[in-house]
Amino acid sequence: MSELVDSVFYVLQRALRRAAHCCDPAICAAAVEHAVSLLTRRLLEHLQGQLKQSLSSKLAGAAAQAIVATADRTAGSFSGAAATAMSAAGAARLPALLRSLDALQLSIVCTPRLWQQARSDFAACVPAHALVPVDNALSAAATVETAMQAALDGGLAQLAAMLMPRLRTKLELFAGRSYVLGSEEELARAEGTSFVGPLLAELRAVLSAL
Numbered sequence: 001m002s003e004l005v006d007s008v009f010y011v012l013q014r015a016l017r018r019a020a021h022c023c024d025p026a027i028c029a030a031a032v033e034h035a036v037s038l039l040t041r042r043l044l045e046h047l048q049g050q051l052k053q054s055l056s057s058k059l060a061g062a063a064a065q066a067i068v069a070t071a072d073r074t075a076g077s078f079s080g081a082a083a084t085a086m087s088a089a090g091a092a093r094l095p096a097l098l099r100s101l102d103a104l105q106l107s108i109v110c111t112p113r114l115w116q117q118a119r120s121d122f123a124a125c126v127p128a129h130a131l132v133p134v135d136n137a138l139s140a141a142a143t144v145e146t147a148m149q150a151a152l153d154g155g156l157a158q159l160a161a162m163l164m165p166r167l168r169t170k171l172e173l174f175a176g177r178s179y180v181l182g183s184e185e186e187l188a189r190a191e192g193t194s195f196v197g198p199l200l201a202e203l204r205a206v207l208s209a210l
Contacts (some may be wrong), residue, residue: 001050002101006041013117020121025130028122032137035118038145041112044151049105051155052144055162056099097159104152111145 012035115138122134125205 001047001099002106004046005043005103005106005110008038009114012038013048013112016114016118019120020125021116023125024134025126028126029133031117032115032134032141035114036137036141036144039107040147042109043147044144047100047107048151051097051104051151053102054100055155055158097155101152101155101159104148104155107153108145108148111148111175115141152164 015032016028016035016095019028119135119138122131122138126134
C-alpha cells in the first residue's frame with residue numbers, strides 16, 4: 001500500500017510543477033485545489049475504507065474464534081466452517097490493518113512536503129504580486145494533513161482498544177514483578193541476563209497469535 005501512496009504523491013508533484021511552469025496564478029491555484037480533492041476524496045477515502053475493512057475483519061475473526069471455542073468446549077471438536085472462517089480472517093486482519101495505518105502515516109509525512117515543494121515552484125515561476133490566490137489555496141490545503149492525522153489517530157485508538165485487553169494480563173505480570181536485588185548472588189545473575197529480551201519475545205508471540 002505504500003507503493004500506492006508513493007505513486008499518488010509523485011503524480012501530484014509532477015502536476016503541480018507543470019502548473020507552476022505555466023506561470024499563471026489561476027492555473028496554479030486550480031492545480032492545488034485539484035490535488036486537495038485527489039488526496040481527500042481518493043487517497044484518504046481509500047485508506048479509510050481499507051482501515052474499516054481491516055477492523056471488520058478483526059471483528060469477524062474474533063467472532064469466529066468465539067464460535068470455535070464454544071464448539072470445542074461443548075462437542076469436543078472444532079466446527080470445520082468456523083475454523084476456516086477464523087483462519088482466513090486471522091491471517092489477513094492484523095497485517096492489513098498495520099499496512100493501512102502505515103500508509104496513513106506515510107501520507108502525513110508526504111503531504112506537507114508536497115505543499116512546500118509546490119510553494120517553492122510557484123514562487124520561482126509566478127510574479128510575487130500575483131501569488132495571493134495561490135497562497136490562499138495552499139493555506140486551505142493544510143486541512144488535508146489534519147484530516148489524515150485524525151484518521152490515523154482514530155485507527156490507532158481502535159487498534160489499541162482491540163489489543164490492550166489481550167495484552168494487559170501479560171503486561172501486568174511484568175509490571176508486578178520486583179526487580180530489587182537483595183544479594184550479591186542475585187546481582188551476579190542479573191548482570192548476565194536481561195528481562196527486556198524475554199519481555200519483547202513474549203510480546204511478539206502475543207502479537208503473532210492475534
